[in-house]
Amino acid sequence: MQFMASKQPENSLLGPESDSQRTLYPYVTGTSVVALKYKDGILMAADMGGSYGSTLRYKSVERMKPIGKHSLLGASGEISDFQEILHYLDELILYDNMWDDGNSLGPKEVHNYLTRVMYNRRNKFNPLWNSLVLGGVKNGQKYLGTVSMIGVNFEDNHVATGFGNHLARPILRQEWHENLSFEDGVRLLEKCMRVLLYRDRSAINKLQIAKITEEGSTISQPYSLKTYWEFSAFANPAQGAVGS
Amino acid sequence: MSSIGTGYDLSVTTFSPDGRVFQIEYAAKAVDNSGTVIGIKCKDGIVMGVEKLIASKMMLSGSNRRIHSVHRHSGMAVAGLAADGRQIVARAKSEATNYQSVYGEPIPVKELAERVASYVHLCTLYWWLRPFGCGIILGGYDRDGPQLYMVEPSGISSRYFGAAIGKGKQAAKTEIEKLKLSEMTCREGVIEVAKIIYKVHDEAKDKAFELEMSWVCDESKQQHQKVPDDLLEEAKAAARTALEEMDAD
Numbered sequence: 269m270q271f272m273a274s275k276q277p278e279n280s281l282l283g284p285e286s287d288s289q290r291t292l293y294p295y296v297t298g299t300s301v302v303a304l305k306y307k308d309g310i311l312m313a314a315d316m317g318g319s320y321g322s323t324l325r326y327k328s329v330e331r332m333k334p335i336g337k338h339s340l341l342g343a344s345g346e347i348s349d350f351q352e353i354l355h356y357l358d359e360l361i362l363y364d365n366m367w368d369d370g371n372s373l374g375p376k377e378v379h380n381y382l383t384r385v386m387y388n389r390r391n392k393f394n395p396l397w398n399s400l401v402l403g404g405v406k407n408g409q410k411y412l413g414t415v416s417m418i419g420v421n422f423e424d425n426h427v428a429t430g431f432g433n434h435l436a437r438p439i440l441r442q443e444w445h446e447n448l449s450f451e452d453g454v455r456l457l458e459k460c461m462r463v464l465l466y467r468d469r470s471a472i473n474k475l476q477i478a479k480i481t482e483e484g485s486t487i488s489q490p491y492s493l494k495t496y497w498e499f500s501a502f503a504n505p506a507q508g509a510v511g512s
Numbered sequence: 513m514s515s516i517g518t519g520y521d522l523s524v525t526t527f528s529p530d531g532r533v534f535q536i537e538y539a540a541k542a543v544d545n546s547g548t549v550i551g552i553k554c555k556d557g558i559v560m561g562v563e564k565l566i567a568s569k570m571m572l573s574g575s576n577r578r579i580h581s582v583h584r585h586s587g588m589a590v591a592g593l594a595a596d597g598r599q600i601v602a603r604a605k606s607e608a609t610n611y612q613s614v615y616g617e618p619i620p621v622k623e624l625a626e627r628v629a630s631y632v633h634l635c636t637l638y639w640w641l642r643p644f645g646c647g648i649i650l651g652g653y654d655r656d657g658p659q660l661y662m663v664e665p666s667g668i669s670s671r672y673f674g675a676a677i678g679k680g681k682q683a684a685k686t687e688i689e690k691l692k693l694s695e696m697t698c699r700e701g702v703i704e705v706a707k708i709i710y711k712v713h714d715e716a717k718d719k720a721f722e723l724e725m726s727w728v729c730d731e732s733k734q735q736h737q738k739v740p741d742d743l744l745e746e747a748k749a750a751a752r753t754a755l756e757e758m759d760a761d
Binding site: 355359362363365366368 | 577580581582583584605609612613736737738
């Protein structure tokens, strides 16, 4: 019996079979990342959840990683694509190290590289399904930027991805100011993460806060936020609802 | 050692009646004409040093690197035709990153040496390619500890405690043999390598030279890097004093 080539009907809307290599939808995803500039550098927070659709399947996913000496990368979206990005960045930093000339890639350069990668993948209709936050300090200059899966990039004093844009940014717009102390910065980030925990269904109560300064970066051990569920509005949530 | 090939030396794909491939031997001569390159294996790492002969006083010091990092944990010092050396270094970097990509760990130094040797040997197999006119000293630190390899233009690679190539290799080898390498730390090794290079440098034939040194050891956290400036200055000073003491006798 001869081999039969798989054949699509003539009027099919499916593209060529090679399209099965393209990313069509994400599988294991991380939710919001929130970051802000403070006195000594950048503070970034992300929870440790990896959702498989509506199931909170993985609860120890590190979504923030140091990149070289001067940067910190946080990602939301498809976790496997994040790992792929880390692989590319690893090689980038390695080649940078091999020059051994006293210079090293700063956060601005890494951010630009990521923007190019994300935008070019989007143009080929094969995106890396992530929203990235890139923060760092080099030679006293603080830098905080973001890139989305379609290549939209910008830098600001505070950034967030996903739900963080809707829930955390308004808080930051009100309460962020120049030269926040470390404690105030952490308090502000925790306030944002708490709101996200209450309102984002893909958030879990296990987060890490990362800090990067001229001296280097640290990522905290995972911890959880205190929550309060005795608000009177939650006691009888359907009271006064239409149809009750 | 001037045995003329006469006819058997026109191509790297021709053997002579006494079983030699002259083109490869001529390539080795290119290495022998370059500045001395030394590598030693100390108890906690590798130290490599290069006698960079300066062609012009206008050259910026620190330019024309002869020692290159191949991956975080290993580096190569090149003697001979510099442009050929660049090719080999590029290939070695490519092999190292490819290995890391596929196997997820830094390339073992032995594997790297084999791949570099294999590449150098490749260019001795075809009449339309000439052999590389470079000798390589490769030092690295992996799971099996610090290791030092030397690759010759013929494609032979061997593992050493101490190796020298270039103009002053005979004198350098004698000096290295006098050292007790198994008891020496890399800090001490840096000073010794500097002393040897200053000693074998021929003041009469070649005027100025610049010393370039690198190490990969426990102190550098098993990363291959240039020897830190303060230690380098210390080594140069010690070498100059040792030379003066010798001249004084």
